[in-house]
Amino acid sequence: MKINSPLEAYKFLPGTNCGECGELTCMAFAAHLIDRSKKLTECKPILEDKFKKKFEELTALLAPEIREVEIGVGDRVSKIGGDDVLYRHKLTFFNQTQFAYDVWDTMDEKELVERVNYIQDFKKFYVGSFLNVDMVAVRCTSNDPAKFAAAVKKVVETTDMPIILCSFEPAVLKAGLEVSKDRNPLLYAANRDNWKEIADLALEYDVPVTLFAPDDLELLKSMAKTFAAMGTEKLVLDPGTFPTGKQLRQTFTNFIKLRRAGIEGDRDIAYPIMAVPFTAWMAHDDPVSASYWETVVASIFTIKYGDIMILHSTEPYAILPEIHIRDTMYTDPRKPVSVDPGMYKVGEPTVDSPVLITTNFALTYYTVESDLASSKIDCYLWAIDTDGIGVEAAVAGGQLTASKIKKGIEDSGFDLKKDTTHNTIIIPGLAARLQGDVEDETGANVMVGPADSGRIPGWMDKNWPPQKK
Amino acid sequence: MHMTKKMKLSQLSNMLQDLDVESMEGVTIEGDIELNITGGGGLDPALAYALGHEISHVSLHMANIARMLGFPAEQLLASAFGMAEAGQPRALQASPKIQELLASKFEVAKIENWKSQIQEVTLGATSGDGGSRKSTITIGGENALPYYFDAGMPHRNHVTLDVFDMPISMAKAVKANYEDVINDPAEWAKKAVRDFNADMVTIHLISTDPLIKDTPAKEAAKVVEDVLQAVDVPIVIGGSGNPEKDPEVLAKAAEVAEGERVLLASASLNLDYERIAKAAVDYGHVVLSWTQLEINAQKELNRKLMKQCNVPRESIVVDPTTAALGYGLDYAYSNMERIRLAGLMGDDELTFPMSSGTTNAWGAREAWMVSSPLSQDSDWGPREYRGPIWEIITGLTLSLAGNDLFMMMHPTSVQVLKEVTQTLYGAIESEEIDISNWIGAEV
Ligand code: B12
Ligand code: SF4
Numbered sequence: 087m088k089i090n091s092p093l094e095a096y097k098f099l100p101g102t103n104c105g106e107c108g109e110l111t112c113m114a115f116a117a118h119l120i121d122r123s124k125k126l127t128e129c130k131p132i133l134e135d136k137f138k139k140k141f142e143e144l145t146a147l148l149a150p151e152i153r154e155v156e157i158g159v160g161d162r163v164s165k166i167g168g169d170d171v172l173y174r175h176k177l178t179f180f181n182q183t184q185f186a187y188d189v190w191d192t193m194d195e196k197e198l199v200e201r202v203n204y205i206q207d208f209k210k211f212y213v214g215s216f217l218n219v220d221m222v223a224v225r226c227t228s229n230d231p232a233k234f235a236a237a238v239k240k241v242v243e244t245t246d247m248p249i250i251l252c253s254f255e256p257a258v259l260k261a262g263l264e265v266s267k268d269r270n271p272l273l274y275a276a277n278r279d280n281w282k283e284i285a286d287l288a289l290e291y292d293v294p295v296t297l298f299a300p301d302d303l304e305l306l307k308s309m310a311k312t313f314a315a316m317g318t319e320k321l322v323l324d325p326g327t328f329p330t331g332k333q334l335r336q337t338f339t340n341f342i343k344l345r346r347a348g349i350e351g352d353r354d355i356a357y358p359i360m361a362v363p364f365t366a367w368m369a370h371d372d373p374v375s376a377s378y379w380e381t382v383v384a385s386i387f388t389i390k391y392g393d394i395m396i397l398h399s400t401e402p403y404a405i406l407p408e409i410h411i412r413d414t415m416y417t418d419p420r421k422p423v424s425v426d427p428g429m430y431k432v433g434e435p436t437v438d439s440p441v442l443i444t445t446n447f448a449l450t451y452y453t454v455e456s457d458l459a460s461s462k463i464d465c466y467l468w469a470i471d472t473d474g475i476g477v478e479a480a481v482a483g484g485q486l487t488a489s490k491i492k493k494g495i496e497d498s499g500f501d502l503k504k505d506t507t508h509n510t511i512i513i514p515g516l517a518a519r520l521q522g523d524v525e526d527e528t529g530a531n532v533m534v535g536p537a538d539s540g541r542i543p544g545w546m547d548k549n550w551p552p553q554k555k
Numbered sequence: 556m557h558m559t560k561k562m563k564l565s566q567l568s569n570m571l572q573d574l575d576v577e578s579m580e581g582v583t584i585e586g587d588i589e590l591n592i593t594g595g596g597g598l599d600p601a602l603a604y605a606l607g608h609e610i611s612h613v614s615l616h617m618a619n620i621a622r623m624l625g626f627p628a629e630q631l632l633a634s635a636f637g638m639a640e641a642g643q644p645r646a647l648q649a650s651p652k653i654q655e656l657l658a659s660k661f662e663v664a665k666i667e668n669w670k671s672q673i674q675e676v677t678l679g680a681t682s683g684d685g686g687s688r689k690s691t692i693t694i695g696g697e698n699a700l701p702y703y704f705d706a707g708m709p710h711r712n713h714v715t716l717d718v719f720d721m722p723i724s725m726a727k728a729v730k731a732n733y734e735d736v737i738n739d740p741a742e743w744a745k746k747a748v749r750d751f752n753a754d755m756v757t758i759h760l761i762s763t764d765p766l767i768k769d770t771p772a773k774e775a776a777k778v779v780e781d782v783l784q785a786v787d788v789p790i791v792i793g794g795s796g797n798p799e800k801d802p803e804v805l806a807k808a809a810e811v812a813e814g815e816r817v818l819l820a821s822a823s824l825n826l827d828y829e830r831i832a833k834a835a836v837d838y839g840h841v842v843l844s845w846t847q848l849e850i851n852a853q854k855e856l857n858r859k860l861m862k863q864c865n866v867p868r869e870s871i872v873v874d875p876t877t878a879a880l881g882y883g884l885d886y887a888y889s890n891m892e893r894i895r896l897a898g899l900m901g902d903d904e905l906t907f908p909m910s911s912g913t914t915n916a917w918g919a920r921e922a923w924m925v926s927s928p929l930s931q932d933s934d935w936g937p938r939e940y941r942g943p944i945w946e947i948i949t950g951l952t953l954s955l956a957g958n959d960l961f962m963m964m965h966p967t968s969v970q971v972l973k974e975v976t977q978t979l980y981g982a983i984e985s986e987e988i989d990i991s992n993w994i995g996a997e998v
């Protein structure tokens with residue numbers, strides 16, 4: 087982004103404070119443009135013809151330093167790049183690193199379909215939604231265009247995830263493109279030898295393309311400049327991912343240099359970067375060692391500027407840390423991570439159902455809620471307003487107290503004596519020290535649940551319904 | 556120079572018993588590596604038997620991981636990278652049909668405002684300096700973010716392994732490695748150094764907690780002496796986490812360890828940090844300044860240690876708190892990154908080497924639960940593999956934020972973390988791999 091104060095953006099806005107964008111003033115809207123929480127197109131007036139020039143100028147000023155590139159189509163389109171900062175706390179990182187897992191064209195067809203299905207179905211619940219992986223990379227290991235096309239076709243039939251077509255042979259890529267061109271696949275890759283033919287393909291089919299120049303940033307930049315001059319800026323840069331030793335250190339240096347140059351304004355190389363942790367498999371024979379190392383390499387380049395990557399291991403112990411480290415880096419540090427305080431019904435609770443207390447920290451709330459829902463425990467669950475702090479920190483910091491719990495329940499118009507048969511509250515194990523106070527404040531029986539909500543089901547088996555006193 | 560050892564397969568068989576991972580009921584691992592014990596542990600023999608087959612299978616893989624990690628003993632100095640200057644002229648405006656690649660020069664500047672150096676802190680003292688350690692460890696001294704080309708990184712990252720002064724309940728995955736030494740802190744420390752490649756050990760005096768055994772400070776100090784006898788690496792001394800008792804315990808421990816330049820863990824704002832600081836100053840130790848994920852609290856405590864307690868700058872290490880992957884690592888990462896950047900840019904309340912309670916990763920359910928509690932989740936696979944990698948990725952992430960010293964527990968995690976951090980640091984030689992045709996690789 088070329089400007090950094092709301093005032094600079096304001097100058098280009100219509101200035102009528104009409105409110106159509108949902109903000110009270112143009113200035114307020116300008117502030118959202120600068121922190122990238124709103125899009126310029128949300129100001130309808132500026133789309134009118136008379137503002138065309140201002141619209142275009144401001145659009146250019148607001149464009150992120152690193153270009154955004156789209157792969158795939160429709161609902162499943164993957165956007166990569168689009169970043170403006172080197173450190174996530176300075177703003178946030180945009181467009182999560184996209185993880186592509188490979189299939190290859192010498193694979194047995196049944197296995198290929200199974201693998202693709204596994205990749206597209208992989209999911210893990212976290213803070214209110216599911217973490218997933220994103221793409222399939224089809225590697226040509228046969229060197230046979232027909233075989234490659236058949237594999238790509240099978241992938242296209244099996245999933246609508248975005249696809250990466252991998253070969254250095256123009257004829258192979260062309261065959262793959264023919265069966266997937268309406269899916270906007272990413273071409274991998276143009277290199278020093280094949281770039282002319284690959285550029286022709288990228289332009290002819292109008293698809294994004296990866297430029298591959300292992301440990302040669304000069305060549306990478308030359309290619310990027312050349313492709314841009316020929317008419318495409320849908321580029322992804324692969325400076326090579328060397329898996330071990332000094333070469334890995336050099337790879338790290340290359341990623342830092344590329345992204346720093348891009349953020350600092352070198353438009354010629356300001357494109358998304360690809361990492362290929364897959365190469366860990368060229369260094370290790372044993373599958374667990376290779377998976378571990380691949381996960382390590384993937385994590386380094388998720389933290390440091392990889393926008394898209396090609397991976398091989400689909401073991402859960404590899405994918406789980408990968409999707410979590412990505413979430414870690416791309417969580418918007420500006421967003422409060424809380425849910426609305428209040429009463430939530432899990433399943434279909436009745437007067438006999440348990441009443442549970444938790445906090446309104448999103449991670450806590452969703453963890454607890456999903457643990458309950460997935461074990462089909464019908465109950466009432468209160469997200470107490472702790473300013474979005476988790477249980478232990480809120481107890482320590484005084485946001486989760488007996489009176490807060492009492493208030494939380496009362497504010498929802500719930501009467502423990504009338505609306506339940508048991509007049510009992512279950513508090514988190516980590517809030518055990520509040521037990522006496524809550525009993526005093528609410529006059530209800532208070533039970534202390536387990537420390538981890540994942541253990542509520544087993545705990546319920548033993549402790550619910552409560553013994554009549 | 557500190558010698559690192561290759562792991563032997565025979566040693567690994569011990570480490571592989573970790574595969575009888577049971578759940579971690581009753582244990583919480585918190586901030587500055589404290590363990591709260593609420594239940595008994597113990598290996599369930601039936602479970603171990605049932606897992607027998609799986610164990611032997613998994614052990615083979617784990618052995619391979621360790622093999623890949625037999626890294627060379629000597630650390631090489633980080634090499635600085637120069638930019639190749641191509642010096643080609645800029646191409647003229649190109650036409651859409653291009654026959655030759657346009658010439659281009661790639662340049663990127665070093666960061667200008669990283670002007671301050673992070674304080675170097677030496678842990679341990681040899682006989683020449685009034686201690687009895689065979690070697691010392693120096694951390695800090697950075698002039699740039701870790702592994703960045705802007706400036707050489709003077710010291711590699713180091714790992715200190717946890718040792719407890721009484722048997723404790725912990726993740727089975729971890730515990731199985733220490734079952735034979737769990738009653739003997741000195742043997743435990745020896746094993747950590749001899750078998751698991753620990754650069755240092757941390758003796759946690761948790762039995763001093765009034766709610767556990769209330770071991771008197773004087774008695775606890777004997778354990779410190781035993782550990783100092785048993786190993787010749789620098790050590791960290793941890794309290795129980797009880798804010799009333801810790802200052803007394805750490806002061807006494809500091810006294811018996813006089814001259815050894817141990818790291819006292821920790822001073823924090825919620826206890827009598829003055830007493831701990833005074834013990835460090837009086838007996839020549841280093842203080843761990845521990846705050847909880849809050850940069851301003853970290854500044855405040857460091858300021859108090861320096862100004863109010865006269866702790867010299869070269870005797871402070873900070874622990875800004877580690878949250879596990881998936882459980883607040885985003886906070887912890889950015890907190891450390893901000894602290895390090897502020898230090899490099901000259902905030903002299905923050906120019907200190909950092910330490911992480913990486914062990915906290917074992918608190919994440921992904922690290923220890925048998926399977927996902929949620930039926931909608933994809934299969935989580937065997938937890939034997941999940942635990943160590945959770946600790947590795949938590950540590951690796953913080954290493955990239957500038958963390959220098961890692962407090963860890965699982966031997967496999969230690970091996971892999973050391974391998975990756977030393978690779979980035981530039982100390983690992985390996986065969987060059989030609990990736991130019993990786994697409995065709997058979998895997
Ligand atoms: C991230 C974190 C923070 C973040 C909090 C972010 C947030 N939005 O919550 C920040 C930086 C703000 C923070 C600040 C503080 N923190 Co803090 N923090 C942590 C940390 C690293 C992780 C906590 C976490 O998110 N856990 C994950 C969530 C999901 O867990 P949870 O909410 O407890 O929910 C689980 C269980 O409680 C249970 N559960 C939840 N609801 C229910 C309901 C029922 C019915 C049942 C049965 C179970 C159940 O299941 C859930 C899933 O497992 C921990 C250390 C650690 N590694 O655990 C320290 C920790 C919690 N913090 C601590 C402290 C002391 C503080 C501060 C007071 C520090 C200070 N002096 O300023 C402040 C307080 C701030 C405030 N309250 O205003 C201490 C608490 C010590 C104690 N036991 O008293 C801890 C343990 C660190 C330590 N060892 O000292 N902290
Ligand atoms: S819609 Fe446009 S003109 Fe109207 S207030 Fe918002 S920014 Fe101003």
